[in-house]
């Protein structure tokens with residue numbers, strides 16, 4: 001991705017890049033570019049707190065880290081959101097609802113699984129009442145840590161923007 | 169009573185009616201309102217509220233969304249890794265919520281933390297108490313739709329987190345106390361950071377107070393809402409600020425002093441009103457009290473070791489390897505068979521660990537009673553008779569934190 005960006009800049013900035021896109025894909029190419037750009041800066045996670053990693057998610061949207069700079073702000077309703085932030089453990093009881101919320105979200109949607117618990121179980125590895133996030137929903141990006149620092153989460157949001165949204 | 173379950177055969181949008189229709193008088197219309205587990209706030213609790221018009225007639229809680237089986241897992245793990253496991257119940261309050269386990273283990277292993285370690289435990293415990301109270305205030309503000317205190321609470325919480333990282337090594341889950349002491353000493357750097365943090369907090373908190381408690385909207389939403397009188401609070405087993413907000417003068421730190429609380433005496437903060445505002449005011453006073461306690465503990469901080477002498481003697485590598493050497497010494501220790509109890513005042517109330525130790529490194533059974541679990545029933549009772557719009561205001565005034573309650 002970085003090389004493509006570099007090429008774009010080398011080719012003489014925005015105007016020539018736009019010209020190239022119109023030449024290649026016509027108006028549809030232009031519209032898709034606009035849609036991708038819009039999606040990139042409006043990643044809304046629903047308010048679905050699954051476990052204690054939610055503490056650091058609070059800090060992520062607090063004044064010190066301010067993820068709103070990246071266009072991410074929690075939305076009350078699943079239907080208004082497109083980025084599922086799985087905050088730690090998913091228990092068997094919660095898994096049903098995680099899936100349900102995920103299915104309600106409109107396309108395109110992305111999933112960040114946060115914390116050691118969501119990856120494989122972390123400190124609760126072997127517990128009788130939990131499932132790894134990847135068994136419940138398709139995960140795009142994992143964030144390691146227990147809990148991950150807000151910096152790591154910002155990095156994950158950037159990662160979704162770069163790897164997933166730009167390549168849509 | 170049948171366990172409430174979401175009726176999966178229904179599609180979202182369709183309403184369904186109370187199963188116990190006989191309890192609703194003829195002509196009255198009641199519907200069950202399902203709140204959660206996905207809702208704007210610190211979620212993962214489901215409430216089934218039977219509403220009659222706008223008034224809440226009955227609430228049935230459905231906890232267990234974060235039940236991770238801490239007690240069962242503890243039966244399979246050696247005692248020296250139990251701390252980080254129990255700490256996950258309430259990660260922003262980690263030193264407090266771990267302390268009962270440490271007390272029980274110390275009794276079982278025959279260890280005694282040196283005075284300096286006791287003071288350091290107190291300092292960290294009070295620091296995270298401030299953080300947890302600010303967290304609860306911030307989330308309560310979000311529940312009320314008032315986002316400025318959220319920003320302030322988390323902004324100040326971030327400063328505390330950074331100081332925690334400097335002293336204990338991690339922002340939230342530092343696992344600071346260990347059986348027989350603490351993990352790290354307070355360095356000059358850490359001490360300076362702590363002192364400047366306290367100055368910053370003292371400068372900022374009055375503004376926070378004006379913005380939250382003097383705010384007419386907050387006053388109207390919280391005053392006279394969710395009233396729980398002293399008798400009822402005791403009957404239902406409320407703990408912590410929820411109990412003291414109802415006018416009961418009970419604080420484990422004062423009633424049964426542990427660690428350094430015998431020397432650095434806390435003043436118990438009590439409010440008479442018993443409503444949501446009173447519970448938050450108790451939290452607020454405790455923040456101020458905690459700042460005073462940290463100051464006092466810093467002034468009289470004794471010199472010396474931070475882990476028990478006998479542990480040091482059996483860990484010759486301590487000077488070279490630091491705390492890892494201590495863990496090497498734990499491996500050789502075995503608890504005495506018996507039943508041990510640890511009881512401390514965590515930020516949200518009394519936390520208890522009952523440890524049934526056997527002479528093997530893994531405990532035979534561990535019982536962990538957390539404050540949020542104790543506050544669930546009072547919270548639900550306090551909601552009855554108020555309006556739907558009051559549910560969020562009452563919910564968070566109890567500081568209910570589901571991972572802590574479900575364990």
Ligand code: SF4
Pocket residue numbers: 051052053087088089114115116117118122123145146147148256259
């Ligand atoms: S990764 Fe750690 S902080 Fe996150 S949910 Fe699991 S135990 Fe809690």
